[in-house]
Amino acid sequence: MLRVGSWLYGKKPANASTQSLDSLSEVKDSATLILNDDVDGAENGLAKGTSTFHNLGKGVVAFVRATLGFEQEIMRQGASERLYEAETSAASEQHRAQHNSHAPNAFRSEIYAPGTEYALCQAIAQLMSAVVGVLNESLTESIKAFYRLRKAYIALDAIMKMEEKFMELRDPNRDLLNSSSDLSKAGPVRSDTISKSSEKGQLISTEEKDLAKSLSGMGINEPASDVSGTSTPNGSNIITHDPDSDIFQNEIDIFVHSGANFCFGILLLLISMVPPAFSKLLSIIGFRGDKQRGLRMLWQASKFHNLIGAMAALALLGYYNGFVRYCDIMPDPTPGEDDVEGYPQERLDALLAEMRSRFPNSRLWLAEESRMMGANKDLEGALELLSSDNKSPLKQVEALCTFEKSLNALFLHRYDVCCDAFIECVDLNSWSRSLYYYIAGACHVALYRQCIVSDPKQAEKHAAAAAEYIRKAPSHAGRKKFMARQLPFDVFVTRKIAKWEARAKDWNVPLVNAIGVDPIEEMIFFWNGHSRMTEAQLEESLARLAWCDSDANETWSREGAEEKAILDLIRAAVHRSLHNYEKAKQILKTKVLNHEKALFKGHLRDDWVLPAAHFEMAANLWMERPTYQALHGLSGKATTESGEKKPLNEKEQVRKCKEYLEHAARWESYELDARIGLKVTAAMEALNRWESTH
Structure with a gap:
């Protein structure tokens, strides 16, 4: 029971033998080496043991290698096999722990039920297996991945409920805040639901319909009893304590708490980020994300000086420096509140500095700094x-x-x-x-x-x-x-x-x-x-763009309206980044959005131009708001083409911004719709948050 993953945390479990502690220390030191670019050291150290946590450590190492490089061979032969072994081993250990929970020397957590640490091991393995499956080239493996996601979600949700109950008993006067992300609300997949979505303009491809039907056949969407009343809080009834808090009296609790926050956080965050067409599919089959809650859980996990904390830090740095900086329309930071959806510069600087200090030999963190x-x-x-x-x-x-x-x-x-x-x-x-x-x-x-x-x-x-x-x-x-x-x-x-x-x-x-x-x-x-x-x-x-339609380009006179619209779209995007919002909007209105859809449809045509232009218009409207201008030190930048300051009505700007975004979100399938759709999804969330506070 006490053979838990000390490789993931720093404290020693109560009543553990010296032999057990030596084994746990070995796993801890070995697994962490992967984040210091020492894969051989990690593999060699983990090969010395066969416990559940050794198996999970091997799976984590293979998973990191597979996902960093998107290498299919490693995914198939390495990560998948190792993670399956870890999952089955954890299931066996969980059963044993529950069966022996009343033994005199059995460890008992004040927060979690017996065997929870092994339930978490299963969830970690299932979650990583799901990621590998989705990245795999096989549609069958992708379908199985959603089934694993479902199982992991149920286990993680149950763990968070244990924490909720513990905090409620610890302080009964606290208010219980219900989460908005209830997996079980969606209900079963129905063919008429899909067809109705299509009638409303929420177009779903044939492949996505097939995927939804396959998932329905596997029972993935059926509400499970242990999540039917999900009330995992996103407010006061959660554990937000630091690792040295008196709540964490043993390393088992540290492992479970940090691991559950990391896994559930990353799951909620990823689901919230998918493009509109795919998010509709996920919603139909019962998955809903919660970006703010997911980010807070990842920040909580990152507090812990263990492998899980480091992986949470990697996820956070990747999200903020990759996704947030990739998107243009993000929520305004709320004064006086802990901003997780904007770009928390100071927190990120401190987090990166800590990781560089802990893993000085790794170029992985150097890449994050870059x-x-x-x-x-x-x-x-x-x-x-x-x-x-x-x-x-x-x-x-x-x-x-x-x-x-x-x-x-x-x-x-x-x-x-x-x-x-x-x-x-x-x-x-x-x-x-x-x-x-x-x-x-x-x-x-x-x-x-x-x-x-x-x-x-x-x-x-x-x-x-x-x-x-x-x-x-x-x-x-x-x-x-x-x-x-x-x-x-x-x-x-x-x-x-x-x-x-x-x-x-x-x-x-x-x-x-x-x-x-x-x-x-x-x-x-x-x-x-x-x-x-x-x-x-x-x-x-x-x-560089000016050369394209200059006299130096001898073939430009042969170009049609489609290619010229591409040039003007990109030119408008540059002007937006230069804060020339009125000029950017004028270019878009008169040289891009004035064209009919038909111009961009057909053999070899660039059909992504118009939906991208709708997003660009929305971005201009969002960025020239007085609030955005003030928050980013750009006051006075929003001007007319004549250079005069323009009076702005923020409510009207947000309304128009949403109109353009809704056009982009409802657009029929087009080339690069997944890539542009990521920005649209993030933008719609930002606008919904603005509307909820205004």
């Missing part, structure tokens, strides 16, 4: 941080660092560095090689345009390199799949190159001259690089 610097408009520093000759012995971490380096160089218009780094990614990571080759080729397109007049011979070399890399890309597309579907950027790259090849043939010009809008600037737009740029870097983007 992401934070980039998120705070220090792209030069972010690139320099990852440009040293030091390499991580863990291939997956090195691949992550190289990819971050590639993006930083992309945003900085360092074409040579960007090209070399993405080609290096090809050898380090097999996840999206078509995208890597595509961007490498696009870098040479940009270099070709720079020297076409000044150095024609060098320009020809860049033209040849551009054609070589670009034509390599399609052969690598479709090799990786997500839930049995092609990766969005693989679809984009293949279609885009086919469009260029067709134009080159029709116009009888080399491939490099058939490319319209600067593909680098287009890619910066998709990765929201403009939000990371300084004013000077944004002006450089405008200069």
